[in-house]
Amino acid sequence: MVRTCEAQTRLSKLFQKMSLEMYLDLFSQPCRSVYIFAKKNDIQFDYKKISLFEGYQYSEEYGKINLLRKAPAIKDGDFCLAESVAIMLYLAEKFHTPDHWYPADLQKRARVNEYLSWQHSAIRIHGSKMLWFKLLIPKALGVEIPKEKIDNAVEDLNASLNLFEEKFLQDRPFIVGDQISLADLVAIVEIMQPVGAGMDVFENRPNLKAWKDRVRAEIGVELFDEAHQAILCAQESVKTMDPKRMEHFKPIILRYFLS
């Protein structure tokens, strides 16, 4: 009897692991938040490592998973889902993760939702720009971004970080209060992106740095560092990238960053 039960448990864990696929590239901020969330909560998944730099998102194969051609994406049985915020809300609900990640309390949940919404057009956009301006565009196009453009981008990022500290964090340990939530997770992976580009966003921001240390400790130092290994080595790894393999980025760069 015992052996049958064990076998059944192993089988159902295996089935569970096989049934959830996650398509991730850890250079990407939203991939990191999904990865950390799943690992932290012991959610078993089949890790499908993809390379955005090599353009896998444009393949026919990936189009079947996510027509939006972005990462992260998950495939849970037959159900495909894109957008990291949607994915984490789905996983939180499905796997009954601890309440503090996405509190049931109306006002606390609203505060998480408020941050998750605001960040799209604020920290995410401005943080992303730094990696492109400082590392990827010079590599892909062989051009240096004019100082004025970089200064404007840094100014925008600083404005977002100021708002983050003044409105979202204030003097609380975490965004919603005493406990870490999806808001902190999404915030930290975005804020780490310009760090990977060589910009020390924590310099002269002791409150932000203290929050980062708290978040890193709550997530688990090992998991946090593992998830951020790729982005923190970006300066080195971009040096070895082949510009010829970055052709697919040219139209995006010209339209969004250099127009």
Added chain:
Amino acid sequence: MPLELYLDLHSQPCRSVFLFAQINKIPFEFKAVDLSAGEQYGEEFGKVTIIRKVPVLKDGDFILTESIAILQYLAAKHRTPDHWYPADLQKRARVDEFLSWQHTNIRTHGSKVFWFRGVVPAVTGAPVSKEKMDAAVEDLNASLKTFEDKFLQSRPFIIGDKISLADLVAIVEIMQPVGTGLDVFQGRPVLSAWRDRVKKELGVEVFDEAHKVIMNVDTLPQTFEKKGLPEFLKLKLQKMFN
């Protein structure tokens, strides 16, 4: 104390919040914020929120920004019909997926076309360059194509048979460039049919009421002439064209 909603119906996210409250008969006090006069940068509004954006909800002492968060809050607090934000895991995920994607796609591109066609010429007296305009319209078209191919497909509404927050947020964003005279529904029969369905579900009268100011945006030049040009607008335009 009644619920207060700080709104300017020129703004897409204000329209979705306005429509949602009206349709679900959620009583509220309409606190008008005049964006064209730069009121969001005034001292008074700064006491409401330092984010300095609309919409804002004030429920007693609880102040909340971001239309998506406000809609989710109102849906939960007032226990609105399930179809708006379904309890079903996969249906809800589909709503969340759209609500997330739209920020930097339809919203960004629709807004840009609105600024380029409706606001910039009213401020500077000159049109935006053809190159910039064509690029903006191209981006909007790409977003609309993705909307039709991925989010709508052959369904009556985004997640199926019933309207949800996803359709509400989509329609107010798609209407933004329409206000400047760019009929995005022309040549798009599937999108037009969806628009008609959404309008009917919301209620034609309340839909039209919500969209009245945006459909009259060609009066902006007179507005600026009368009230003067707010400082923030000059700075924003400078940055936009740098």
